[in-house]
Amino acid sequence: MIYLQLFLEFFKIGLFCFGGAFGMIPLIEETVITHGWLTEAEFFNLLGVCESTPGPIAVNTATYVGSVMGGPLGSIVATLGVVLPSFLIILLIASVMKNLTDNKYFKGFMRGVKPVVVALILSTGSMLLLKAMGFARLHDVRVDAVSVVILVLLLAIYFGITRFWKKKLSAVKVVLLSAALGILVSMVFEAVGA
Amino acid sequence: MLAELFLTFAKIGLFTFGGGYAMIAQIKEVVVEQKKWLDDEELMQIITVAESTPGPIAINMATYVGYKKKGIAGSAMATLGVVVPSLVILFTISLFLDAFLQNKYVAYAFTGIKCGVAFLILRAGLGLFQKIEKRAIPRITFGIVFVLMILFDLFAISFSSVWFILMGGVLGIALYAVFSPKKEGKE
Structure with missing residues (x-):
């Protein structure tokens, strides 16, 4: 029953998503890959789309994965799943448990979770970067020259703008910049025949 | 009031890119400065609660503000407001993305975006x-x-x-x- 599964998995993601928008990416990757809902490449495409469209990333990914796996109903069910835990917890705090966030055990839990979430985000980010460069597994390394060149240019331009020009680059702008670099570098490689 | 909650948060959902913290700035502008539904101190309180509970910050804040203004119905409407624009946009994209990726240049762009998102997560x-x-x-x-x-x-x-x-x-x-x-x- 795909609808129930979508609902439950995204409910779990909503419940364990600490640390803002990026905190849930490790869990989403894990979930969609182990269930075979998306391939690694499709997951990358999804992240690119979610970073460059408005709205919370959590809702965007739930809608997209739900739709791919279960059509319109799937997208609604997955989105409901991801939103419901926050909705219920906040209602609880706003209505009856006003002091929950002052509770010492609650505070202790949150303090313990924080470094874990940062570690999850950084390890997922590092692995995604390696995978983007072509290091899929230990015994499966095919360096993707196009991606390496794109990354080097992206880093050079990004730090050039933020350090010397003192401008901030929003997520949308980083996505647009990397898309432009993707087209440019791929076309150069194609022209050279590499 | 319910319709106003829905529309206000739909607008916030529709015009904030990058999620999370971008949304806080937007909510402050609309909810505190324009609508005067909350004062600065209440907003700070809500941000603290939203940050120390699981779930997307935008959803947490919408639920909280909605509840303060109009109880459970209000919180449901405000939350739906944040969700509906994303739901419509991403559902539409999901129908066309595969066909879209057949285009050579779109596929090239996504090769670049792959590096971009990994970089954003690390950042x-x-x-x-x-x-x-x-x-x-x-x-x-x-x-x-x-x-x-x-x-x-x-x-x-x-x-x-x-x-x-x-x-x-x-x-x-x-x-x-x-x-x-x-x-x-x-x-």
Whole structure:
């Protein structure tokens, strides 16, 4: 029953998503890959789309994965799943448990979770970067020259703008910049025949 | 009022890119400065609650503001407001993305975007890394989880990161129970 599964998995993601928008990416990757809902490449495409469209990333990914796996109903069910835990917890705090966030055990839990979430985000980010460069597994390394060149240019331009020009680059702008670099570098490689 | 809550949060959902913290600025502008539904102090309170509970910050804030203004119905309408624009947009994109990717140049663009999103995740992670408490236990916890996550990924061992989160939380509660009586004065 795909609808129930979508609902439950995204409910779990909503419940364990600490640390803002990026905190849930490790869990989403894990979930969609182990269930075979998306391939690694499709997951990358999804992240690119979610970073460059408005709205919370959590809702965007739930809608997209739900739709791919279960059509319109799937997208609604997955989105409901991801939103419901926050909705219920906040209602609880706003209505009856006003002091929950002052509770010492609650505070202790949150303090313990924080470094874990940062570690999850950084390890997922590092692995995604390696995978983007072509290091899929230990015994499966095919360096993707196009991606390496794109990354080097992206880093050079990004730090050039933020350090010397003192401008901030929003997520949308980083996505647009990397898309432009993707087209440019791929076309150069194609022209050279590499 | 219910319709107004829905429309206000739909507008916030529709015009904030990048999620999370971009949304807080937008909510402050609309909810505090324009609508005067909350004052600055209430907003700060809500941000604290939203940050220390699971779930997307935008959803947490919409639920809270909605409840304050119009009870459970209000919170449902405000939350729906944030969700509906994303739902419509991403559902539409999901129908066309595959066909879209057949185009050579779109596929090229997504090769670049792949690097871009990995970079964005690392950038967000490094930002949060600087906010980890500068004490032994949080740092060791970070180190252990980071190394294990990388190893599990490299050797294709499946281990849900939910367990890491729960273990971190239990450790946090245990430490609080053991150390808090002595430290109470300092905090």
